[in-house]
Amino acid sequence: MWRSELCETETGKLTAAKAFLLDAAMLLHRYGTPSHRLERVMCKVASSLGIESVFLYTPTALVISMKDADEETTVVRRVDSGEVHVDKLFRADEVLERLERKEISIEQAKDQLQQIDQSAPPYPFVVYAAACAASCAALAVLFHGSLVELVAALLIGLCVAGIERVQSGLGRQRSLLQPVAGFVAAVVSLAIARFIVPLDDRLVTLAGLIVLIPGLSLTVALTELAVGHLSAGVARLAGALVSLMTLFLGVAIAWRFAPNWRVLPEHPADTPVWWQWIALIVVPIAFAIVFQARMAQWPVIVAVAMLGILVSRSVLPYYGVEVASFAAALAVGCGSNLYARLRNRPALIALTPAMIVLVPGAFGYRSLSALLDHQTIEGVEFGFHTVLIAMCLVGGLLTSNAVVPPKRIL
Structure with a gap:
């Protein structure tokens, strides 16, 4: 929900422009903007409003120093970096650009950002879940899995999407998602191998969890380190490693829970080459839907x-x-x-x-x-x-x- 994130006593101390800058920065971080991009774009917007500013952003903290003709104000906020939301980032960027060009006022920009923040996702959950399942199935093909392993990865992708939906609906911490999803994915793949048809359960588990594996966060963290954003890069890198380890924790528990369920096929089958090309087209579309x-x-x-x-x-x-x-x-x-x-x-x-x-x-x-x-x-x-x-x-x-x-x- 959109809100200025300021208590009433603090709001009275900030001008409308400074309050808007704080709100806009909070929104951009909420939709997965890397620190080096967020800091640059917000400094540019602040400059267009006649405010000298410094933005320091990490995945868990936002520090803003703003100075105008009257006074200098420093605001510190505890934040939690959200998942990438391409559509809302795109629309928010348009609003900020129009504000820079003086086509809209600060109040109009604030109202439009509020509408963007409160708008419904571009796809219903059913489509999102189907995209997760399709990406998992396509990755199973790219990992040279068989048709059976493709179907199993698709099923696990649906389970992971369902777990994410339940966790979001219950308002639980996202940190619980990784171990639970890892455990379910590993148990389901082992159960299919033991009771239905032999398959490479480790390949299926990896493909089924591909949406949750923090490879993108790792790359963004190293990018932030490379461009000199050390605090943000270290924090994001630590978060990515912890997410990966908690995800694998659930998998490891499942492997210890059912050590005798692993049944590999006697003659591993590979999918036809032309399936690889179909998967290469499906993967970016599926992730485009996942990233909204x-x-x-x-x-x-x-x-x-x-x-x-x-x-x-x-x-x-x-x-x-x-x-x-x-x-x-x-x-x-x-x-x-x-x-x-x-x-x-x-x-x-x-x-x-x-x-x-x-x-x-x-x-x-x-x-x-x-x-x-x-x-x-x-x-x-x-x-x-x-x-x-x-x-x-x-x-x-x-x-x-x-x-x-x-x-x-x-």
Whole structure:
């Protein structure tokens, strides 16, 4: 719910412009804006209002210092970073741009941001759940799973979406979502392997949990560290690692709960090659829905995501996964920035759903899985590859900003 987040005594001390800046910053953080982008865009808006400002944002704290002709005011707020919401970020960016150009007043901008914050999601829960299930099924195909494993991952994706809906409805802390979802995903995959049909339960569990694996948060955290936002980067990195470990905690408990349920197929089957191409198209659309991007934004999201995937697959056989990750991120970043320049839209619209296909969250999961099985060397190797690939992605994104400078900050 939209509110100024200020008590009445504090509201009286702030001008309308300062109160608006605080509210706008809270809204942008609520929809997953990285710290380096939030701080830059809010300083630009404040400058257009004649206010000298400094914004310091981490996933758990927002510190704002605002100075006008009258006085300097510093406000500290405890915040919780939300999930990326592409549609609301897009609409909020439009409002802030119109305010900068003096096309609307502060009060009008405040009312429009209030309407954006209170607006319903662009898709009903049924569509969201279907997108989660489709992304899990498509990832099972990309992991070279069989038809049976595809169907099992789809079922687990629906279960994870249902758990998320129940948790949200009960108002419980989101930290409970990861271990519960991990436990359910692992138990369901093991039960299918034991009582219905043999399958690779670990592949199915990984694919079924792909929506919750914090690979994107890890990449954003390393980006923040690379551009000098150390407090935000460290906080986000710690949060991503804890989320991954609590997610895997539920999986590990399930594996100890039913150790004899694992039944692997005698002759593992792979899906046809043309299924891979269908999955490559389905994945970006599914994640576009998960990130609440409207249908009008799907073509550019699919185009940028496919560009990154094609570049990665073209480079991989010749130069290895590190160079392929760098090149793919460079292509995605250049494509997103080009779209932002041509259409005067935030690059995050295309960048976020496209990057989720490239982020190394699966390697982090496999690292913990190997360590649990006492395969220390393999676990350390997977963990190292997780960090290495994430840094390659960050390097590609930063290079893309130099090759095709973004027109917009978001």
